[in-house]
Amino acid sequence: MGTHVIKMPDIGEGIAEVELSQWHVKVGDLVVEDQVLADVMTDKAMVDIPSPVHGKVIALGGQPGEVMAVGSVLISIEVEGAGNLKESAAPAPVKEAPAAPKVEAAVESKPAVAAAPRPAAVCQSPMVAREADECPLASPAVRKHALDLGIQLRLVRGSGPAGRVLHEDLEAYLAQGRSNASAPAAAAYAQRNDEEQIQVIGMRRKIAQRMQDATQRAAHFSYVEEIDVTAIEELRAHLNEKHGASRGKLTLLPFLVRALVVALRDFPQMNARYDDEAQVITRLGAVHVGVATQSDVGLMVPVVRHAEARSLWDSAAEISRLANAARNGKASRDELSGSTITLTSLGALGGIVSTPVLNLPEVAIVGVNKIVERPMVVKGQVVIRKMMNLSSSFDHRVVDGMDAALFIQAIRGLLEQPATLFVE
Incomplete structure (x- = not known):
């Protein structure tokens, strides 16, 4: 040997x-x-x-x-x-x-x-006893899922690599509990004194360092603008009905990427990187849009390169490909670097207002909040419209407040009159 x-x-x-x-x-x-x-x-x-x-x-x-x-x-x-x-x-x-x-x-x-x-597969019980201070391996998403279900992870047998607890293990644990009549049911109001310590390492530590660095180095300020997205949503629905089967379904993100590209023609100072050590601002002609994506290991920002040269469906396909790669841990280093401006969205969980943290060395990040139907006054009449807020942050060392407001209002105008997205 x-x-x-x-x-x-x-x-x-x-x-x-x-x-x-x-x-x-x-x-x-x-x-x-x-x-x-x-x-x-x-x-x-x-x-x-x-x-x-x-x-x-x-x-x-x-x-x-x-x-x-x-x-x-x-x-x-x-x-x-x-x-x-x-x-x-x-x-x-x-x-x-x-x-x-x-x-x-x-x-x-x-x-x-x-x-x-x-090793041959062995049929094992989904339940296992660990020491009270033993921390089983599990992703943040699995830990949250277990917390939502009221399951103590130390009691769940992990079937993943190195005993990692997976979502399937939680379901098996619940199924075993339901089928085991002798197992005592957890009291809904029982006292809990358990604690779990989670070491901040890997991707989570990198994210923490980058967020701390960004908030300490950049002079953040945020600007929120309300946008009527009724027309753009009608256009999106029409395009999906007509071309969805052959070209793929469109979300709102490709339209937002297109609005960024068009608005940046008049506001090139937003598509920039700031080297605060060298005191140099680099404005770029290429628009490389970072799309913030949540994964099991934390927030990642894959990059849609040369968004200025992409159609709606091309952007949609690239966003989907990159998001899947990031969530599956398959995104390469090149796909996770080089952005010039970032787009972040919490989708249906977007809330009313958020304060995005800059993705240094960029100087602007555009945050998307959820779409809600709301009564609005249009030409003297109260009508129901689909409304959405853009909550965006800028580096005040480089971007003036008026320029930031005008930039977001330019995006607003493009989205509220979607035909202007395609007028050259």
């Missing part, structure tokens, strides 16, 4: 260190080739580290939340044959697949070994 050492790979872009976000294996586990061993976090994306060999995990090189240098020992695996323990060559640079931030672990050799047998 030998030991195969896997080192932290060189992910490129001059990155010298990355954060170890999560282990998917533990000491003693049998692993097979291409099985994901760990997640690491760069400044821009989550990256999976797969195993290049079959074998047994004998040592882990760090703990979740630890920042590790490129080239440091990530994991040691016992394999059949000589292994690579005595090799000392530096790890080879790793190229990222264009469709997803997957990388091959940097290793010095790949000995031929017999495949370790995959």
